[in-house]
């Protein structure tokens with residue numbers, strides 16, 4: 001790994017998602033919190049793009065901006081070349097919290113519901129699509145169960161099935177496995193990668209775990225501490241779940257740690273420039 005960005009598509013292909021010079025702020029009377037400053041990156045179709053940085057560096061805010069919940073105070077976000085001006089069914093978020101599923105709907109209804117209300121499919125087709133994605137995440141047997149009968153890992157699988165059922169242009173994941181125990185987290189990473197192998201969706205994934213970033217991502221944006229600025233962008237496609245203990249993997253993780261936390265005088269090290 002040499003720290004150079006290698007976009008997963010040729011430079012002739014326009015990016016699916018383009019975040020260009022984005023500054024994000026929370027403005028309250030008498031107080032403005034700058035979450036990110038002048039952040040730029042491009043995501044191509046089928047990328048597994050990671051936003052990595054310490055707590056408070058603005059990762060979640062960036063994800064919310066791509067989802068259309070937060071508007072940039074500077075810069076712009078383009079999806080398929082069009083400015084993102086608000087939420088849309090082409091971007092779906094999976095959160096960390098286990099309570100993101102309405103508890104009064106069965107698992108099957110939970111997965112089918114957004115597809116149906118978005119007007120994409122009628123009731124029966126939406127249920128069929130729900131069954132398809134529940135099978136993909138190994139939860140067909142629990143289709144008629146209610147979320148409160150499921151473990152945390154199972155709830156996250158339902159949330160992933162629900163997001164994939166929307167067949168979004170970009171799947172947005174905000175520390176989706178952070179609240180799970182270590183073994184379940186690893187299993188979920190494995191399953192997510194298997195789902196990606198199958199469907200080759202485009203993923204924008206937030207984490208503060210260097211190891212998770214290396215395993216899940218093919219490209220990683222490193223953000224400086226608060227406010228988040230691009231420190232570097234690196235290529236990580238060579239690592240997977242089997243790499244974990246290797247010396248090379250540990251060296252890559254150490255290098256990322258240094259890039260994230262060592263004081264860098266002057267500008268960010270992004271190779272976008």
Ligand SMILES: Nc1ncnc2c1ncn2[C@@H]1O[C@H](COP(=O)(O)OP(=O)(O)OP(=O)(O)O)[C@@H](O)[C@H]1O
Nearest residue numbers: 026033035054055056057058059060061062208226
């Ligand atoms: N609703 C809000 N109002 C004001 N400030 C906020 C709000 N949400 C986040 N912030 C601030 O914006 C900055 C970035 O927060 P954000 O949650 O995006 O960071 P993060 O990198 O995702 O952190 P974590 O890993 O802890 O979730 C922080 O200083 C945070 O306190």
